[in-house]
Amino acid sequence: MSSDAGRSVTGVTVRTSERGAATRTALLEAAREIFVTNGFAEAGVTDVVARAGASVGSLYHHFSGKADLYLTLFEEFQARQTQRTKQAVHTARAAGESDPMRQFIAGARAYLEGCLAERDLAALFLRGDGPPGFEVTMRDRMRQWAKRNAALFEGDEGALVVVITGALAAATSEVVLMGDEETARKMAEDILAIIGQIRRPGA
Numbered sequence: 001m002s003s004d005a006g007r008s009v010t011g012v013t014v015r016t017s018e019r020g021a022a023t024r025t026a027l028l029e030a031a032r033e034i035f036v037t038n039g040f041a042e043a044g045v046t047d048v049v050a051r052a053g054a055s056v057g058s059l060y061h062h063f064s065g066k067a068d069l070y071l072t073l074f075e076e077f078q079a080r081q082t083q084r085t086k087q088a089v090h091t092a093r094a095a096g097e098s099d100p101m102r103q104f105i106a107g108a109r110a111y112l113e114g115c116l117a118e119r120d121l122a123a124l125f126l127r128g129d130g131p132p133g134f135e136v137t138m139r140d141r142m143r144q145w146a147k148r149n150a151a152l153f154e155g156d157e158g159a160l161v162v163v164i165t166g167a168l169a170a171a172t173s174e175v176v177l178m179g180d181e182e183t184a185r186k187m188a189e190d191i192l193a194i195i196g197q198i199r200r201p202g203a
Helices: 002-038 045-052 056-062 066-094 100-117 119-126 134-150 158-177 181-196
Strands: none
Touching: 002 045, 002 056, 002 066, 002 119, 045 056, 045 066, 066 100, 066 119, 066 134, 100 119, 100 158, 100 181, 119 158, 134 158, 158 181
C-alpha cells in the first residue's frame, strides 16, 4: 500500500516537472517573439505571459524578470553556437584536416550558419537593445570565443587569433543585420573566402 502511494507521488512529481518545463519553454518562446518584434525596451512582462498563455506568477517562478528571460535566451543561443562550432571542428579533424586555419574556418562557417539559421535572435543580441550591462556580457563572451579559437593554434599566435576573431565578429554582425537573406548568405561566403586566404606566420 505504501509502495503504491510512493509510485503515485512519483508520478505526480514527474507530471508537475513536465508541466513546469513546458511552461518555461512557452515563456521563452513567447519572450523571443516579443523581444524580436518589439525590442527589449518596449517589451513588457504582461506581453510575454499573454503570448505564452501563462500567468505572471509562473513567469516569476521560472525567471527573475524580463532581463532574465533575455539573458536566458542569449545563453541558450550561445550554447547552441558553441555546440555547432565544436561539432564542425571535430568533423573537420575526423576527416583528416590538420591545418588549424582550416579547422578555424570550419568552425567559423558553422558559427555564421547558426547565426543565419536563427537570424532573428542573433539580430536581437547585436542591435544593442538589451538589459543594462549586457554589453559587458557580450565582451566577456567575445573573449571566451577568442580563447577557444586560440586553442586551435600552437605557439605564440595570439595576435592573429585576436585579429581574426574580431574581424569575424564584426563581419557576422553586418551579415546578420542585412535586410536581404540571400545577400546575407552571399556575403557570409565571401567573408569565409577572405578569411581562408589568411596565412599563419611562417606557414
